[in-house]
Amino acid sequence: MAGWIALKITRESVIRVLKILAFSASIGVVVGYFSFYVTMPSVTVPTTKNPSLLLPGVILLLLGLIVGALSESLEDLAVEILLGIVEGALLGFILFISPTFTPEIEIPFPQDYIFFTLRSALPLLILGGATLFVGGFFGTYAGEHMAVRSAKSPFAEDLNTVSKR
């Protein structure tokens, strides 16, 4: 039928989407914590006096390597990182307004603070995103290298299938 796109939902595509969601959630939790860490270092657990971008940078690089090694492709990795950054920014904002979830504390317009948290966490979000991409790129390369070296691995079979097409 003209104008219609047939969507074929296969088991593989569902697993792929679930993996993308899981990886982006992992990235989102870590980025969210660190965006709160740079905004409110005095109340994060553990508390710090001098928040630096080095610690988040190293951890996000390692996270990128892991996620990259487990991701299906670079396209998936890009989606996971972008989704993760958005989720992280949202989590950072939710952590910032967390006292308002108690019935005693009320703020008329908590959404106004989204700009405050975004402004504080923007350097982390930009640098963190770049670090994740760098780590993810090398992780994906390592993952594909492992798959190619291992002839029987399912990843290698996928690669073979793609190359045959």
Add this chain to the structure above:
Amino acid sequence: MRLDARRVARIRIFLWVTLTSVSLVFAAASTLSALNYTDVAMAKLEIYPVADLNITASDLGPSDEVKDNTIFHYVASVNITNPSRKDVLLQFIKYQGWVRDYLLENLTHSQVPLAFSMIVADPSCQPADYLIVANSVKHFHCIWNFSKTDNSGGFERAKDIMNFALANFGLGWRQLELTHFFVFMLLVTGVPSDYTGPNSAYLIELPVIRKEQLTTWPGGSP
């Protein structure tokens, strides 16, 4: 290094476990941070200091007039209730005493219908490192004197107003309208405040608790 399918599978499982562990650790840290932040905010809201003031005077004149050697003794009985889950440190208590200035009202012939003058300015009460632990109540006394040697300017002003009210309206110093203003400065412990940078103003103020109490003792009418 030789990589067979089994070894690759092991590496992938290890990476999955690591990723899950990292996510759980950061989820726990985020939750604890939110709870900690909420506790600090609740402490700022729930701390409840109350000061009950008692004033006596010594060396008054025969008809209760204020003399140069009169001393007013202030005893503030302070109760600080801390129902929060955070320990709080009392930094200091400041007090200001104001008296209704019948003299000024009379001199300006009702141009100033109701005047008040500050006579006792900022004697501070600083219990050394006074810690009010979570879910507790602390009780202590702040004692200070108000005399010519302690505050010459304020005492002269008070003496003029009190003696004027006594001579013209028959109001002794106990019947004067007095206003008492207390400021309690407290600090939530475990929250650093020495920051510089874009959010430093907010971070410096975060652990600071400032509470005020304003009470008026109604005086007699002239």
